[in-house]
Amino acid sequence: MALDLKTAVKYLIMLLIGVGILSLAFRGQDLGKIWLEIKTANLFHVIISALCVLIAYLLRALRWQMLYKSIHYQVGFWNVYHGVIIGYLANLALPRFGEVVRCSVMHKTERVPIFSSLGTVITERLFDVLMLFLTGLAMLIFQYDLVFDFLYHRIYQNITNYFIHLNYAWLVAFGIFMVSLCGLLVYFLRRRVSKKFLRIFVSLRQGFGSYSKMKNKASFLLCTVGIWSFYLVSMYFCFFAIPSTSHLxxxxxxxxxxxxxxxxxxxxxxxxxxxxxxxxQSLILYSISLKDGLAYATIIHSSQVLLILILGCLSIFLTLTKPDPKQIKS
Structure with a gap:
């Protein structure tokens, strides 16, 4: 998948936005003290945290394999696992690009049509969104007093102040632009519909129907809960990596x-x-300073990125050295 200049500029802008937010988060903080906390972090608990994330990745691969089997693709577990990890590796370079990359990996290793894979990926992402919604709802219910203060003072008031000073002419212009863009998109699709697009739609629909065709839905849902549970345990174990968060x-x-x-x-x-x-910001709710919260976030984020880099490179090597299924059959 070649990237044109327009797409490359878009991804570069996204990266610069991320770096900008990172610099704003660390602005005014004592970087020397933060680095000292990171250097003296308890590696044992960081490794345990990373292992929990690895188990979540394995469960994610198992869950994806279930979706494939429901639409009659008997794919190997380790090929699915390599697809998941290589997808995460691709996301470090280009956001959301990993979803396409892991479908390409499955096409290479198992000859699964890319758009059928993409339908299963979107299906499992919908369940992740549902889990995020449910966990967010549980957080609001059981920690309402704590979270409400943050949402009101740091989110709602800032958004309200922004709209008060907003030039509504720009807002109206943006609305007209979006409506026009949607109209052009509908016009283009109606003009360009062909047998090729029909085949793509059929493949996507096959992937979308993977969950409804699944016989053992309970195992799929159990894997989904397990994925998020191990992410939770990972966050918890990493608290013990530095003294300032070890009591949480x-x-x-x-x-x-x-x-x-x-x-x-x-x-x-x-x-x-x-x-x-x-x-x-989430740890500030529990009386953790911004400096210590940033140190914790840097440790857990860096450990997960390092894990993806190591596992991703290994998966790429194993995938590239694997014989093509077409060559084996011939």
Whole structure:
């Protein structure tokens, strides 16, 4: 998949936005003290945290394999796992690019049509969005007093102040632009519909129907809960990496998980900047200073990026050296 100049500029802008948020998050902080905390972090708990994330990746691969089997593709577990990890590696370079890359990996290793794979990917992402919504709802219900203060003073008031000073002429112009863009898109699609697009639609529909055709839905849902549970345990174990967060309990890890989930949904490579700021803000709710929150966020984010780099490079090597299924059959 070649990148044109326009797409490359878009991704570069996203990266610069992430770096900008990162610099704003660390602005005014004592970087020397933050670096000292990171250097003296307890590696044992960082490794345990990373292992929990690895288990979540394995469960994610198992869950994706279930979707394939429901639409009659008997794919190997390790090929699915390599696709998941290589997809995460691609997301570090280009946001959301990993979803396409892992479908390409499955096409190479298992000859699954890319658009059928893409339908299953979108299906499992919908369940992740549902889990993020449910965990966010649980956070609001069980920690309402704590979270409400943050949402009101740091989010609602800032947005309100922004709209008060907003030039509504620009807002109206933006609305007209979006309506015009949607109209042009509908016109273009109606003019360009062909048998090729029909085949793409059929393949996507096959992937979308993967969950409804699944016989053992309970196992799929159990894997989904397991993925998020291990992410939660990962956040919790990393608290013990530095003294300033070692006293925090699972409720703080739960809040940090929800905040990090929304951060990773941002279209920025690897959630850089947004992840650090959101996780640090979540820990402020538990009387952790911004400096210590940023140190914690940097440790857990860096450990996960390093894990993806190591596993991703290994998966790429194993995938590239694997014989093509067409060559084996011939």
């Amino acid at each position: 309990h699972f409720n703080a890890a739960f809040t940090a998980l929800v905040f990090s989930g929304f951060a990773m949904a941002a279209p920025v490579q690897g959630g850089i900047g947004v992840f650090h700021w959101m996780v640090a």
